[in-house]
Amino acid sequence: MPAPQAVSFGVVRVPASAAVGSVLAERSTTGSTGGFTCKYPTRTSGLDMFQTSSPLGDHTYETNVPGVGVRIHFRYAYYGDVAAPDNFNIGWVIKDELRGASVQLIKTGPIAQGGTLRTGRLAHAGYDGKVQAWVDLADARIEPERPTCVLQSRNVHFDLGKVDSAELAAHGHSAWVTAPLVVTECQHATTLQLTFDGEADLDAPGLFRLNGFGAARGVAVELRSTYLDVPLVPNDPRAIELRAWQSAHQHEFRARYKVTSGTLTPGPANAHITVNVGYR
Incomplete structure (x- = not known):
């Protein structure tokens, strides 16, 4: 069955000493699709809201707040944490289960003003293009520490x-x-x-x-x-x-x-x- 997930960050205060590339906050979910069997499937996941790749790479994508990026992983029973987006063809029969997601907020550059991240669907995942799990952002506000x-x-x-x-x-x-x-x-x-x-x-x-x-x-x-x-x-x-x-x-x-x-x-x-x- 599908496993909808939601994460809430509330107010994230950014230390003045935070380096570019550092994780500002992280939230995880624990929902489950239940177990299933797939024959020669393609593991897929995609981004829904923030799709502009950050120069930092490492599956980091810029948000609507300058200097703040997002990195999303889906948790598979068979493969562990896999970053989104993903498209991987599997040449054998597997038994798997989607067990939630993790969302990291990453500092990608100077954060002059901060602000509120857009809310809604962040990403989805499943096999063979079928959406079996997704993660939504409920709220997040970035506030840099002021000198x-x-x-x-x-x-x-x-x-x-x-x-x-x-x-x-x-x-x-x-x-x-x-x-x-x-x-x-x-x-x-x-x-x-x-x-x-x-x-x-x-x-x-x-x-x-x-x-x-x-x-x-x-x-x-x-x-x-x-x-x-x-x-x-x-x-x-x-x-x-x-x-x-x-x-x-x-x-x-x-x-x-x-x-x-x-x-x-x-x-x-x-x-x-x-x-x-x-x-x-």
């Missing part, structure tokens, strides 16, 4: 204090002031990727413009990473990369006022900078 870190504060404050305009004009800049960005509990991340958005100064586009009513003119804010000692330029899409730590770690930055023109106009000297944080 994350905890930022202990949403704000980094640089108190540059009051600066005499004559002294600023004489030196061309104020003293550096440092402040930390404290990062901890990084999971599945090795690197922080930071970019800095803000209004660029009109006279010195590599500096951050002072903003607010009555803001000082002829001066802007210079921002640098202390560890890398590189300038942090407004709206530069090129991220700086800093190590991601599991324990609490201070990534130090420094800021100062810098003269941008020969005419200094006193006033409030504040700048707002948005830090965009990504992970790798």
